[in-house]
Amino acid sequence: MTERQRPIRVLMGKPGLCGHDRGIVLVVMALRDAGMEVIYSGRHNSPETLVEVAVQEDVDVLGVSVLSGAHMGLCRRIADGLRERNASDILLLAGGFIPPEDIPAMKQFGVHEVFRDGARLDDIVAFIRSAVQARAAA
Amino acid sequence: MHQGKLELTPDEWRARHREEIERAEGSAAQCEDGLPLKLVYTPADVSPAAADIGFPGEFPYTRGTEASGYRSKLWTISHYAGFGSPRETNTLFRKMIDHGGVPPYMALDLPTQLGLDPDDPMAVGEVGMTGTSVTSLADWETIFADIRLQDTFVGTVINAPAAVFLAMHVVLAEKQGADLSRIRGNLQNDILKEFTARGNFIFPVEPSLRLVTDTLEYCAQHLPSYWxxxxxxxxxxxxxxxxxxEVAFAFADAFTYVEQALQRGVPIDRFGKGIFFLMKTNHTDLIEEVAKFRAMRRIWSKRLAERYGAQEPETMKCRILGHSGGSLMTRERPELNIARTTMACLAGVLGGIQLIGLRTMDEVFGIPTEKSELIAIGTQHVVAHETGLPDVVDPLGGSYYVEALTTEFEQRVLEEIERIDAMGGMVKAIESGYVRKTIAQDAYLTHQASESGRKVKVGVNKYRIDEDEPPRRPYAYKPEEECRHVEAVRRLRRERDNDAVAAALARLRETASRPAGTANNLVPPIIDAVRAYATIGEICGAPREIFGEYAETTHF
Structure with a gap:
């Protein structure tokens, strides 16, 4: 097992048309305070754009947030896009207003973890650290 | 002999209770925004000027906009609802009108709010999700079939494409043969907060502001009863x-709109009374919330009279619509949300505002159940009819605590507005990212306080009880609904007079390319495009070609 040489790189993105970004901006700030390199996409991105940026920027993690209810379709397109670009090693995380019954299906199609509204920032930071570490070791 | 105690000075009082007072003051209390709180307030905390609070219905309206407060007119118990299709919306509206009510404020889906047609690639999966999908005048005709616009107040939560909705309303009113001077309704139309908070923007800041000014000017000229x-x-x-x-940014936005309209030459008394404020009424720091509403009325009326030369009292009155905050509702022990909203309602009532809407206890889980909707409305009925609060205007007026907080809050808001003025105004403050960063910092502090347990959230970080989530009605994506809208817009594009549409859109594009001003008001060409059944995507697309799109700050 090798020690990672670079800080964890994260793209935080808002796919679709949902404009609520209080939650994702909090996560951006918390990850940055935890020493990660974080890019925030801003709002109104197509899933394809986020996949493209994630690949271009060579990130370890792509975190997306949706509160409009359109999370299933948008997250599926992102997961499919990452697979098509052979970039499934990028850890795909989702957050926002997501009913618990949707989570199993989301994990099935390629979302690694879902953090619903109300999730603790400390938990998100810890999850990313250990998951990225585990991937590097794999 | 005890009578001497009545004549204590504050210092003597402190000396008598030193140990107890110092122990209590060791845990410094303050509101979430940093406003410090004393252990007790005395006449020394209220300056003679601040003690002269005047009367309700009189300038500067600290004690309320109307002399008789709620005794002659109770606050409006608000209802905001998301709907399905235009046809379902029509059914609901007619039902409410038949029962003597007014239709609730209309929620729209995100493609509509962003000026996109249902078959736009960005709209996939979003059509009909957060509200009704409205693509063209045809949908507006369906929503208001058999409803006389002249007799109905129509509130629409629409911002970036607000001018298109004004145009649809005008065209349909004309078709119904209505008297435009009697058309009542309300657009949200507050684009500046979209850039900094809500996120449903299309054009860059300056042309967006031009559209707001165009609607204010058009309504001042043609729809005097419209807000x-x-x-x-x-x-x-x-x-x-x-x-x-919350207050400083709202006022900085409002002053920007007012100044733009004044520059356009619209007299303040022609458009000022059509401006309302939509604020939170929350249970947190409850007394400060009351002080907020009182301070808002003072700040607004003074500014309108002294800076903008308003003459009519109706122009100077700060009318406030208050909703309790959804972000304060908890998924843990959700029944406690009823306690929270009850006190939120109380804050609004003690603050003398014009409309109150409460969140349901279960909307953190999905679409509110009918039972919880009835509880939210019933909560307001209890406050209105069982507490006796509506009988006396400004019940907390004269309290040392409330008056001191009102003045302190007013000062802090004015200081923040001065800070924004020093940056060159709100447009600059938005474009530089200042407003977004400030909000994000505030949110981060609040979240950290809650996560660390410094700020108690009952059921969440203290007094937690682990329970299962209650049954809920989730927001469900209906692909067949989206298909119907896509087919409808394609049929519309085949069947309408496309030469008329092209000509109207060309005129709109041409007007947009000319400088802002009365002669180039965008509302008339938008009305022509609406009348020709141009779609919302086309009508917003034409100026999009000229103005471009807003690129937001993403650095925090």
């Missing part, structure tokens, strides 16, 4: 801002 603007502070609060910033 074309709700300035929103509540969205800042929901995005995480503290209370001082």
């Amino acid at each position: 074309p603007l709700n300035v929103c502070g509540g969205h800042f609060a929901e995005a995480g801002s503290n209370r001082v910033h």
